[in-house]
Amino acid sequence: MSEDTAFLGGNMKSRFLKFFFSILFIFTAASICFATVEWQIIQTLNIDASPLDMAVSPDGRTIYVLTEDGNIYIYSADGTLKDKIHIGSQVDHIKIGPKGERLFVSSRHNKTLKVITLDFIYDITTSGAPSKGAKDAAVIIAVFSDFQ
Numbered sequence: 001m002s003e004d005t006a007f008l009g010g011n012m013k014s015r016f017l018k019f020f021f022s023i024l025f026i027f028t029a030a031s032i033c034f035a036t037v038e039w040q041i042i043q044t045l046n047i048d049a050s051p052l053d054m055a056v057s058p059d060g061r062t063i064y065v066l067t068e069d070g071n072i073y074i075y076s077a078d079g080t081l082k083d084k085i086h087i088g089s090q091v092d093h094i095k096i097g098p099k100g101e102r103l104f105v106s107s108r109h110n111k112t113l114k115v116i117t118l119d120f121i122y123d124i125t126t127s128g129a130p131s132k133g134a135k136d137a138a139v140i141i142a143v144f145s146d147f148q
Contacts, residue, residue, distance in 0.1 A: 043079050053093050057100040064103065066094045072103070087114070 049067035056063055062082075063075040070089035074082045090107045091114075097104065103116040124139075 045073075045075060045079055047073055052091075055094050055096040055103070057096055058098060059100060062100070064094055064096065066091060066105075072105075085116075087116075 045063075045065070047065060047067060049069040049071065051065050052068055053066040054064060061077050063077065065073045065075065066087075067073065068089070070087055070091055072085040072087055072094065074084065076082055087105055088107070090109045091105050092108055093106045095104045095106075096102070101118055103118055105114040105116060106112065124141075
């Protein structure tokens with residue numbers, strides 16, 4: 001074996017060892033970098049129709065589920081059905097506005113976008129609180145969220 005052949009053989013061996021250790025390092029580093037994900041299903045919502053899309057309010061308190069029959073089911077964060085809105089069967093996508101006051105509903109088929117304002121009505125218990133006037137009088141509370 002000549003000196004040139006021995007040099008080339010040694011160089012090839014050196015390159016192979018560098019390649020082998022590089023691959024070994026990559027797999028070792030990759031196994032260290034990837035973590036196992038632990039997960040569990042914490043809740044299942046049973047809906048009357050197949051869901052197409054969903055949106056969650058910015059505060060996380062309300063879940064909107066659009067179904068293939070054109071209904072939007074409104075759930076509280078604990079999974080309680082609060083209301084149902086019929087919006088039309090051609091709707092295929094929903095998105096909630098940044099302040100949670102508007103729902104954007106689009107239809108590819110009809111080439112439309114509907115903007116729906118959301119006003120929630122809450123029952124407020126006033127038993128034991130001082131009051132004046134008729135007990136069954138309507139009360140409206142206005143919230144000004146943009147007040148500075």
